[in-house]
Amino acid sequence: MSAAASEITVKSDAVKQMPVEQPHVALRGITCVFHSRGRSLHALGPVDLSLTKGEFFSVVGPSGCGKSTLLDILAGLNPPQTGTAQFEGKPIQGVPDGVGVVFQEDASFPWLNVHDNVAFGLRRAGVDPAEIKRRVDYAIGFMGLKDFAAAYPAQLSGGMRQRVCIARTLVLQPRLIMLDEPFGALDQQTRLIMGDELLRLWRETSATILLITHALDEAAMLSDRVGVMSTRPGTFIDIVETGWDRNRDSRVVSTPHFGDITARLWEKLRVEALKMMSTSETRSS
Numbered sequence: 001m002s003a004a005a006s007e008i009t010v011k012s013d014a015v016k017q018m019p020v021e022q023p024h025v026a027l028r029g030i031t032c033v034f035h036s037r038g039r040s041l042h043a044l045g046p047v048d049l050s051l052t053k054g055e056f057f058s059v060v061g062p063s064g065c066g067k068s069t070l071l072d073i074l075a076g077l078n079p080p081q082t083g084t085a086q087f088e089g090k091p092i093q094g095v096p097d098g099v100g101v102v103f104q105e106d107a108s109f110p111w112l113n114v115h116d117n118v119a120f121g122l123r124r125a126g127v128d129p130a131e132i133k134r135r136v137d138y139a140i141g142f143m144g145l146k147d148f149a150a151a152y153p154a155q156l157s158g159g160m161r162q163r164v165c166i167a168r169t170l171v172l173q174p175r176l177i178m179l180d181e182p183f184g185a186l187d188q189q190t191r192l193i194m195g196d197e198l199l200r201l202w203r204e205t206s207a208t209i210l211l212i213t214h215a216l217d218e219a220a221m222l223s224d225r226v227g228v229m230s231t232r233p234g235t236f237i238d239i240v241e242t243g244w245d246r247n248r249d250s251r252v253v254s255t256p257h258f259g260d261i262t263a264r265l266w267e268k269l270r271v272e273a274l275k276m277m278s279t280s281e282t283r284s285s
């Protein structure tokens, strides 16, 4: 046997002995069909996706392609019709322990001040008051809301209200954080700053992040990988690896590489957006 052949044999033995890392999140053959008023609507899938522990993954896709539906399945709020969804190796049935969600709409409670909004989930879970205080103070400080702990949501800007929602998720110390269009209503500068805060949170907590966004620049700047979805029923038509290091921040937007990533995302998404427009035209004619 040649030296080269024996080297290959040694390597393949080494591969056999290596522990195979289990994905943090695993979706296999997921589909979702909604039934209402005698009509069926195939909203999603089939979708296959694996997320590695600690990765930052974003999903972009045309409006109505099933992004929020996908998040609901992962959050255990809506069971899929077919396929399996697992978190940390266990099937998702009901809201899994260790998963935190920031929903598409502003979900702060208007009748509670910032402190009580952030403490809400912990109080409901019956956590010890001293531990609640420690976690809430940390989360409020982390999100830059210390001077507004006694303020009510109506007294805050849109960006600050979104930070309250993120702080409320953060106190639960989730290992998987899912965010559905969290910065959709914010202006461009605020979105970039909020993106930096999200990256800081990701680095400090080592959580896995799944971000749903319409904004290609947000996805390109923040993520390790970006999944591009087709029009409804949404499936992944491309997965783009960004190649950023963990210490990235919003300054990457001025690099040529950032331009390359957004160009590739747009190339795929443009085709899907055009398909969606032509489907709507056909329906209305």
Ligand SMILES: Nc1ncnc2c1ncn2[C@@H]1O[C@H](COP(=O)(O)OP(=O)(O)OP(=O)(O)O)[C@@H](O)[C@H]1O
Pocket (backbone or CB within 6 Å): 034, 035, 036, 041, 043, 061, 062, 063, 064, 065, 066, 067, 068, 069, 070, 232
């Ligand atoms: N509970 C439901 N009952 C019936 N149809 C639904 C339900 N929820 C969502 N849908 C439909 O499923 C499709 C996907 O919806 P979904 O909210 O997942 O889209 P999306 O990609 O999040 O869109 P957007 O980007 O506008 O938020 C849409 O056609 C929507 O009308």
Ligand SMILES: [Mg+2]
Pocket (backbone or CB within 6 Å): 067, 068, 069, 104, 180
């Ligand atoms: Mg949505």
